[in-house]
Amino acid sequence: MAAPLVRIFSKLARQVSGPWRVCRHGLRNQSTRAGLSAEHATAPGVSHPPLQTYTEEEGMMREAVKRFAQERIAPLVSKMDENSHMDSEVINSLFEQGLMGIEIDPEYGGTGSSFFSSILVIEELAKVDASVAVLCDIQNTLINTLFTKLGTVAQKEQYLSRLSTDMVGSFCLSEAESGSDAFSLKTRADKHKDYYVINGSKMWISNAETAGVFLVMANADPSTGYRGITCFIVDRDTEGLQIGKKENKLGLRASSTCPLNLDNVKVPEKNILGQVGHGYKYAIGMLNEGRIGIAAQMLGLAQGCFDQAVPYTRQRVQFGKRIFDFQAMQHQIAHVATQIEAARLLTYNAARLKEAGRPFIKEACMAKYFTSEVATLTTSKCIEWMGGVGFTKDYPIEKYYRDCKIGTIYEGTTNIQLSTMAKFIDKEFDL
Amino acid sequence: MSRVLVGVKRVIDYAVKVRVKPDHSGVVTDGVKHSMNPFCEIAVEEAVKLKEKKLFKEVVAVSCGPAQATETIRTALAMGCDRGIHVEVTGKDYESLGPLQVSKIFAALAKKEEASLVILGKQAIDDDCNQTGQMTAALLDWPQGTFASEVEIEGDKVKVVREIDGGLETIKINMPAVVTADLRLNTPRYATLPNIMKAKKKKIANMKPADLGVDIVSRLEVLRVDEPPTRLAGVKVETVDDLVAKLKESGTI
Numbered sequence: 001m002a003a004p005l006v007r008i009f010s011k012l013a014r015q016v017s018g019p020w021r022v023c024r025h026g027l028r029n030q031s032t033r034a035g036l037s038a039e040h041a042t043a044p045g046v047s048h049p050p051l052q053t054y055t056e057e058e059g060m061m062r063e064a065v066k067r068f069a070q071e072r073i074a075p076l077v078s079k080m081d082e083n084s085h086m087d088s089e090v091i092n093s094l095f096e097q098g099l100m101g102i103e104i105d106p107e108y109g110g111t112g113s114s115f116f117s118s119i120l121v122i123e124e125l126a127k128v129d130a131s132v133a134v135l136c137d138i139q140n141t142l143i144n145t146l147f148t149k150l151g152t153v154a155q156k157e158q159y160l161s162r163l164s165t166d167m168v169g170s171f172c173l174s175e176a177e178s179g180s181d182a183f184s185l186k187t188r189a190d191k192h193k194d195y196y197v198i199n200g201s202k203m204w205i206s207n208a209e210t211a212g213v214f215l216v217m218a219n220a221d222p223s224t225g226y227r228g229i230t231c232f233i234v235d236r237d238t239e240g241l242q243i244g245k246k247e248n249k250l251g252l253r254a255s256s257t258c259p260l261n262l263d264n265v266k267v268p269e270k271n272i273l274g275q276v277g278h279g280y281k282y283a284i285g286m287l288n289e290g291r292i293g294i295a296a297q298m299l300g301l302a303q304g305c306f307d308q309a310v311p312y313t314r315q316r317v318q319f320g321k322r323i324f325d326f327q328a329m330q331h332q333i334a335h336v337a338t339q340i341e342a343a344r345l346l347t348y349n350a351a352r353l354k355e356a357g358r359p360f361i362k363e364a365c366m367a368k369y370f371t372s373e374v375a376t377l378t379t380s381k382c383i384e385w386m387g388g389v390g391f392t393k394d395y396p397i398e399k400y401y402r403d404c405k406i407g408t409i410y411e412g413t414t415n416i417q418l419s420t421m422a423k424f425i426d427k428e429f430d431l
Numbered sequence: 432m433s434r435v436l437v438g439v440k441r442v443i444d445y446a447v448k449v450r451v452k453p454d455h456s457g458v459v460t461d462g463v464k465h466s467m468n469p470f471c472e473i474a475v476e477e478a479v480k481l482k483e484k485k486l487f488k489e490v491v492a493v494s495c496g497p498a499q500a501t502e503t504i505r506t507a508l509a510m511g512c513d514r515g516i517h518v519e520v521t522g523k524d525y526e527s528l529g530p531l532q533v534s535k536i537f538a539a540l541a542k543k544e545e546a547s548l549v550i551l552g553k554q555a556i557d558d559d560c561n562q563t564g565q566m567t568a569a570l571l572d573w574p575q576g577t578f579a580s581e582v583e584i585e586g587d588k589v590k591v592v593r594e595i596d597g598g599l600e601t602i603k604i605n606m607p608a609v610v611t612a613d614l615r616l617n618t619p620r621y622a623t624l625p626n627i628m629k630a631k632k633k634k635i636a637n638m639k640p641a642d643l644g645v646d647i648v649s650r651l652e653v654l655r656v657d658e659p660p661t662r663l664a665g666v667k668v669e670t671v672d673d674l675v676a677k678l679k680e681s682g683t684i
Contacts, residue, residue, distance in 0.1 A: 057631055060505060063466075064622045098624035111624040121624075 051348045054120070057113065062120045068097055069128040077129045080254035081399055084246070090132060091168065091210060099125075100139050101164025104148065108160035115289070119296045119351045126300025127307070130403040131254035133297045135168070138206055141293035142286050143169030146215060146231070150274035150282060155233065159213060167212035172202040172260055173283055179204075180416050182217075183226035183280055187262060189218040194269045196220065198232060198240075202260040204410075208243050209256030212236050216262065217279050229279035233271040240265035251402035288361050289354065290411050295347040295367035298407040302340050302371070302378040305400035309382035309390070316387075329385065336378050343371040362424040369417040372407030379404045433488035435478045436546040437512065438537055439471040441496055441503040442557040455655050457526065458557075467503045470552025472510075472619040474612040477582060478550050479511035479620075486584045487548070489513045493540055495533050497521045501635055508630035509622035515635035516540065520647065527649035529558070532640070534566035539643035541571060546607065548589070553578055553611040564611035574604035578613040 054062070076087050094100050102118045104110020111117075118140045126133035147159050163169055178184045187200025198218050205214075214234045221228030234241055244259035274282055310333065313324040323329055346367040353360035379401040383390035390397045408414045443449060444464040452459055467475075478490045492507035494500040495518040504515035518536050520528050541549050549568075554561035568575035576582070576591030580599070583590040584606075593600045594613050622630075640647045668674045678684045 056502070056505065057627060060502075060509060060622070060627045060630075061624055064509070064624065064627060068621050096623065097621060098626075102624060106625065106628070112628050113624060117624075 051345050051352070058117050058120055061113065061117050062124055065097070065099065065121050065124040066127075068093070069125055069132075073125070073132055074128050077254075077396070077399070078393075080129070080131065082253075084248065084253040084256075086131065086135065086210065086254045086256065088210075091135070094132070094136060095164075095166055098164075099136055100168075101144060101160075102140050104144055104160055104164045108156065108164055110144075110160070110164040115292075115355050116348075116351050119292060119347065122293055122296040123300035123303070123347075126297040127304030129254065130297055130301045130400075131252045133300060134252060134255050134294075135207055137290070137293040137297055138171060139163065139169055141290045142171045143213075143215065145289060146171075146273060146282060146286055150231070152270075154270070155273065159233070162212065168207050168210045170205050170207045170211035170214045171286075172205050172214050172216045174204045175201060176203045176259075180413055182283065183229065185217060185219060185229065187216070187218040188222060189220040189230060189232060189267070191220060196232065196267050196269070196272075198234070198262045198265040198267055200262050202262070204247075205258055205260050206255055208258035208260060209246055214241070214260070215273065216260075217283060218262075220276055224277065226280045227277050229283070230276045231273040231279040231282055232267050233273055234262075234265060234267055238265055238267070250405060251399070252406050287411060288364055291364040291368040291417075292347060292350045292354065292360075294407065294411045295343070295350065295364070295371040298368075298371040298375040298404065299340070299343050299347050301400055301404055301407070302343065302375040305375075305379050305382045305397060305404075306336060306340060308396055308400075309385050312389075313385050323385070332381055332385070336381050339374045339377060343367070343374040346370050362421055365412075365417040365421045365424075368412065369408075369414050369421070372404070372414065375400075375404035375407050434544055434546045435481060435487045435490045435548045435550060436537070436541055436544055437471075437474050437478045437490060437492050437507065438533070438549070438551040438563070439475060439492050439494050439503050439507050440468040440552070440555045441465050441494060441500050442468045442555055445469060445556055451656050451658050455657060457653065457656050465499065465502075467506050468552050468555045468557075470554060470556070470612055470614070471503075471507075472552075473614070473616050474550040474552045475507045475510050475512060476617045476619040477579075477610075477612055478548075480617065481548075481582075481584065482511070482513075491516060491544055491546070493518065493537065495520050495528060495536055495640075497525055504635050505630055506622060508633045508635075509627045510620060511626070512633075514633055517635050517637050518643070519637060519639050524647055527651070527653075528647060529649060529651060530560045530562035530566055531650065532645070532647040534563050534570055535645045535647075536640055536643060537563070537567045538570040539645055541567070541573075541607070543643070548606060549573075549609045551609070551611050553613050564609050568609035571607070571609070573607050573609055575609045575611070576602060576604055577611040579610050580613050580615045582610055582616065 072093055073090055076090060080087055098111040099121055101110030102113050102121060103115060106112040122133050122137045125136055144163055147156060147163065151159065173182055173185070175185050175187065177186065187198065187202065189196040189198045198216060200218060202216065213236065216232045216234050217229055218232055219228040220230045240263040242261040242263065244261060246256045246258045249257060313329060314322055316323045346363070350360055350363040350367040353363055382397050383401055386395060386397055389395050392398065442465060443460065444466045447464055450459045475492065481487050482490050490512040492504050492512040492515045494504050497520065501517050504517055508515055537549060551564045553564065564577055565575060576589060576593060578594045579591045580594045581592035587606050588603050589606055589608050589610065590601065590603045591610060593602065594615070666677065668677055
C-alpha cells in the first residue's frame with residue numbers, strides 16, 4: 001500500500017530531496033521540554049511559569065504558522081530571493097491565513113489576538129524567510145497599531161478591514177538626508193483650507209511595491225522643528241505620489257524597498273492620523289513596539305539558520321567522525337545556542353512586559369540590539385560549520401547570512417538602541 | 432438527522448523519528464511531538480466541506496485519549512468543526528486502547544448524537560490498523576464506504592469512489608453510513624488564525640467510556656515491540672557470474 005503514503009513521503013521527500021532540503025529543519029527532539037501541553041497553562045502551585053509558556057491559543061497559532069510557512073512559503077524562498085520579488089501568492093496566503101491582522105478586532109476582519117501572538121508568528125515566518133516576516137511585522141506592529149490606536153472611527157472603518165484582508169501598508173519616515181536623525185525630515189505639508197499639499201521624498205520604504213496605503217510623516221510647521229511632524233494617510237493612487245524603483249539589496253531581497261516622491265500630493269484634512277504636530281510622538285511610540293517585532297524576526301532568522309546547519313554537522317564525517325563530535329565544533333555550537341536562547345528570553349520578556357502594560361522600552365531596545373547581533377554571529381558561524389557548501393547558493397545558509405545584516409541597521413541602528421538604553425540607565429540612577 | 436461525526440486521533444507527528452522504549456514495551460511518547468493523524472485531517476476537511484455545501488448542519492469532532500487529546504479536538508474545531516467530544520481514557524487503559532474499543536465508543540456516540548454520517552481516517556499512522564471504520568460500521572450495522580477518494584451525497588444515499596488495488600470502485604450506500612478517508616480525498620485546509628481564535632469559544636464535552644456503557648478492556652496483549660532490523664550495507668559485484676554465486680551463497684537461490 002505504497003500509494004497512500006505518497007503524500008506523507010512526498011512531504012518528507014520535499015524535505016530531503018536536493019541540497020536545499022538536505023538539512024531537515026524544525027524537528028529537533030525537544031526532550032528537555034516536557035511536550036507541547038506542558039507549555040500551556042501553569043502547573044498547579046507554580047505561580048511563576050518560565051518565559052517559554054504559551055497559552056493554548058498561542059501554541060496553536062505557532063503550530064499553524066510553522067506548518068503553513070514550511071509548506072507554502074519554503075518552496076518559494078529561493079526564487080523570491082533570486083528575483084528580488086515577493087510572490088503575490090505568498091502575500092495573498094498571508095492575508096488568507098489571517099496573519100496580516102493579528103491584533104485587529106474581528107469586527108474589522110482581523111484575528112483579534114494578542115501582541116505576543118504576533119511576535120510568535122513573526123518568529124515562525126522568519127525561520128523560513130525573513131522578507132516575509134518583515135512584511136508581516138511592519139503590517140502588524142506599525143501600520144495596524146497606528147490605525148488602531150490613533151484612527152478615528154471613520155478612518156478605522158475605511159482602512160482596518162482592508163489592512164486585515166487584502167491591503168498592505170507602508171510606513172514612511174526616513175529620507176535620504178534623515179535616517180537616525182529622523183526628526184530632521186524635510187518633507188513638508190503646507191496647509192490650504194481643508195487640505196494639505198505634501199512635497200518631498202522618502203527613502204528606504206519597505207513594502208512600497210505592494211502597499212495600498214502609505215503613512216507619510218511630513219512636517220506641517222517646520223518653524224516649530226519636530227513638533228510640526230504630522231502623520232498623513234496617503235492612498236497609493238493619490239496624484240503626485242510616485243513610487244521609485246526598488247533598491248538592489250544585499251539581503252531581504254524579496255521585500256521591496258523603494259524611494260518615494262511626493263510632488264504636490266493633495267491630502268484632505270480628514271486623512272491626518274492622530275493630531276497635527278504629534279507625529280514625532282507616534283513615530284517613537286510605534287517604533288518602540290516595532291523593535292520587539294524586529295527582535296522576533298532576527299530571532300527566527302537565527303533559529304532557522306541554526307536548525308538547518310546543525311543537522312549537516314551531524315551528517316558530515318571527516319577524519320572518521322561526525323564534525324559535530326569535534327570539541328571545537330561542540331563548543332561553538334553550544335555557544336551559539338546559548339546566545340539564541342538568551343535572545344529569545346529578551347524578546348519574549350519585552351513582549352510580555354508590553355502586554356502587561358509595564359515599562360518596556362529599555363527591554364525592547366535590548367531585545368532588538370542583542371537579537372540582531374546574535375543573528376549576525378549565528379549566521380556567520382553556520383556558514384563556517386557548513387564549510388564550502390555553506391558558501392554556495394545551493395544551500396539556504398548564505399541567504400540567512402545576507403538577510404541578517406539589516407537587523408543591526410533598520411528600525412533604529414544598534415548605536416541608537418545603545419544610546420537609548422544608556423539614557424534609561426542614566427535616569428535609573430537619578431534619585 | 433443532519434449531523435456528521437468525525438473521529439480524530441492524536442498520534443506521534445509523521446516527521447518524528449520513532450524510538451522503541453528500552454524495555455521493548457512500546458515506543459517513546461514522552462516529550463515527543465504529537466499531532467492529528469493525517470488521514471483524520473482529511474476526514475475533518477471532508478466533513479467541513481460537506482457542511483459548507485449545506486448538506487449537513489453540524490460537524491462533531493471526537494477523540495479518545497488522555498487530556499492532551501483536547502488539543503487535537505481544538506485543531507479540528509479550528510478547521511471548522513462545530514463542537515467536540517473528548518472521551519477520556521488514560522494510563523494503562525490508553526496504552527491498551529485499540530480499534531475494537533474505539534469503534535465501540537464511536538458506535539455508541541453515533542447513536543447518541545443521531546449522526547447520519549461518520550467519517551474517519553482510513554487508518555492511523557502509528558498502528559496502521561485500518562480497522563476502526565470497518566468495525567464501527569459493523570457494530571452499528573451500517574453500510575461502509577472505505578478508502579474513499581471521492582464522496583458525494585445524493586439525497587439519502589452516499590456515493591463513494593473507493594481506491595482499491597485494482598483501481599477505482601464506485602458504490603452507493605444508504606445513510607446512515609460510515610466513510611473512511613483515503614489520501615486523495617481532499618487537501619486539508621490550514622487552520623487560519625481567526626479560526627483558531629473562534630475555536631476557543633467552541634465547546635468540548637468531556638465524558639468517560641463508562642458513561643457510554645462501553646467496556647474498554649482489551650482482548651489483546653502487546654508482547655514486545657522491536658525496531659525493524661538495521662539495513663545492512665550492500666555488496667558490489669563485478670560480473671553476472673559473481674552475482675549468481677553470491678545469491679547462491681546466501682541461500683536466496
